Amino acid sequence: MINRFDRRGAALLWTADSGAAILMAAALAAGVAAAARHDHGALRLAVGAMVAAAALRAALQIGATDAGEIAAADAKTSWRKRVYPRVLVAPPGDRRMLGEAVADAVDRIEDLGGFHARFLPLRRAAILSPLVIAIAAVFASWIAAAIMLATLVPFGLGMALAGTAAARAAARQLDALSRLSGLFVDRVRALPVIVGFGAQERIGRHLADATREVAARTIDVLKVAFVSSAVIEFFAALSVAMVALYCGFNLLGILPFPAPERLTLGEALFVLILAPEFYLPMRRLAAAYHDKQVGEAAVERLEGIAPPAPAPSDRAIEAPPALRFDAVVVDYGETAIGPFTLDVASGSIFALRGPTGIGKSSLLHALLGLAPIGGGRILVDGRDAGDVALAGHVGWAGQSVAFIPGTLADNIRLARPEADDAAVEAAARDAGLGPMIEARGEGMALRLDHRGSGLSGGERRRVGIARVLLKDAPLWLLDEPTADLDARSAADIAAILASAASGRTVLMATHSAELAAIATSEMVLA
Template identity: 50%
Template structure:
């Protein structure tokens, strides 16, 4: 399946045109069939006019005109059916392509699932009316009235002039109602997206919500989002009904005005002179064709909300289908640190959280440059807090930490100098290579492959991962964190329980990876593992 190249900055109108370009001939044929409807419509009006004129002679003389009207009516039904089928086929092909690309993005995990499913279901379906009804009606509304008025001018130039003048308020009414509907349609689709995303996120987090007894609050949030969607939908429908009423009023008024002119002309009762004297067949032909002038405009008005819905959905679909980024010149990122490993000094360090919990009191430690330090002790003794302190994730309530003379209290954190592997590395939707590259943007594929292999991953950088880390075992998640730490050229390495909850074989397999990651760096490891403790240069018991 080919993907659609779309620039996220493209306006929805242009995107809707670009996305259907492969089927422009099919869509053009559908529009042509809608315009061709005027031929059998003209034949029907002409046949009735001939029959009315021939009735003055005999009923039998009216048969040819009635036959023409009957054939034209049947032909009109066939043309209308062909137009519907052709436009529907074009719309289906566009939707199939867009939905396929969206599903590719979804299964690649490159987009939040709530937004993706809303786009796949509701966003794509919003395109159906645009290509099946609005697009053919738009071209017909521009061409058909002109052609019909030209045909009417043959029978009555004055009637053609009246039809032309009455189109002005008709078109003006369409512009006003269409402008009002555009903003409301966009707001309605955004409200639908918010409700879908909110509902999916809350279902995913249901165990957490139950644990924290947040059911009532969540219900209120979903109810507010549903009420907002109801309000937005009501406003869109209100504008749609208002626009239909306005256009029907002008259409009926125009036909009535033309009927008055034709009637007074036939009776020779016009209060002003006109350069024509109508006959009954000519007057009947003009009156029969008058509704056809407004029929394309009315079809366009009826489908106008389809355009607004499609453009509202397109604004989200453009974001859901980002183009493949232009290949940038990759820079090689070394696996080991480029800066010399620093010496770390902890002097009277105290960590106290906002809730008053203080896991570390007056902690002192000197870490030689390039040394591996194992922080061991029971859970809650402050091992992870000391690592978080260097990342700026734990508050320094007292004392000081220095890295080659640079004070933590002044720097705020040493994040830019730290390679970090937590107990549960964050996994983002994307490929394995994308997740490793979070540690060093712009890393070359060769560097990514090198650290993946060194960390003991399978080396398939294109393996797709979802936001839950689907496709990774517990050991592979640990290896992912180590691969990121290997990739980042940081002189300090922090590892938080790198072998926790792993079987014996997996722990033994990770030890060489930890040694490789620690080479040339000052390393602090929070651990309960005797094997990790044995490989350390310094063991600190908390």
């Protein structure tokens, strides 16, 4: 979590710096007045006060800088904890290049440093500090204070106009930088293939084009930065000049209008010294304005990687749910499948049939959030599937059964890690693995590698079915559970599923007419 105390502390220290500036201006004005009176004692006191005020300002500015850096470090740490897990596991449908994602996770987080260390504390100080200085100036010349406050309007307008242009330029620059990083990293990964196909020249042109785009975007940012700095410095100089003209003409008594006040040398010098200090917080803010644009553009990209976490959902499915696919389109970018509309009644077995590539598996993946949905919606008991806690409440058997190095029992227990040995063996036997367990001396302690070596195709399918049985979930999703099996093994698994699926909602994708025969309803996709 970002340390807001450090950020606010930095803002207060920057504001306190303006208070020290008032003390320094008062000491300098008092010293000049004492010198004019030849009062050496008062002059020494004024010089001592100036030295103390200067030391105080130095300490306050160092403290403000350190507090801002601490807040920036906390902010970057918080973003790293949030972003890095999302980069390591790409979300469904993410078509960004790996290098682009890594560049965003590393470089964009670093871009937040100036935003949190400088801009955010200075923004607060830029509001409070001018008011503090204007109040101090009122005691010497209320007209000079009014001039200072009046010139804030064009000054703020200039910053707003410059900031709008800078925001667009900074966002375009970060986009170009991320694309270049992604292109470079991905081409380095594919270097053997590029060399093998003799595509070095073409890839070199791609990188050169991306580099020129980054250079052009950077020049655009610099142009806006220079123009905005010129505008701000112009208004600051003009405002200081107006205060100086008023104080000088007032002292000389040659104002072109009746003066409502008469300034002494000390008062005029005090106000004149405060005039640059009045605009200093805003000039500091203007200098950090580029940090704001880069930081906000970086946050936008980072939130694209790791959007704010939704509130935890307690809407878990505890009973067999009803499913509805309402004009669902699965969009893989270059290929879109659908739309599909179908209803699966609660507690029913529904079979999806159709040729390979029609989208049967994609619909199952979309329900689990593993495939990108480009249109339509999926409802679970009338609620959006994204609002329902499906994790831990679905029994899954896919086309390919994954294994881990371990025993047969360990691989089946993946479905329910807390299950005891008796429950695991019962699920294995219910899935038809009993003859294999008895035929091998190791039984459930049979060692398997990550490929499931030593098991036949049918036995691997039965391990997947055993996991579904052990899970005992209210919703089963089965993706070709009898594919590539001989007729007898397929018939055995169909019988097992028909017996065990009672009281559950089952959605299965299959080519097999024999397996579809156990379904209470089916749809043929074409």
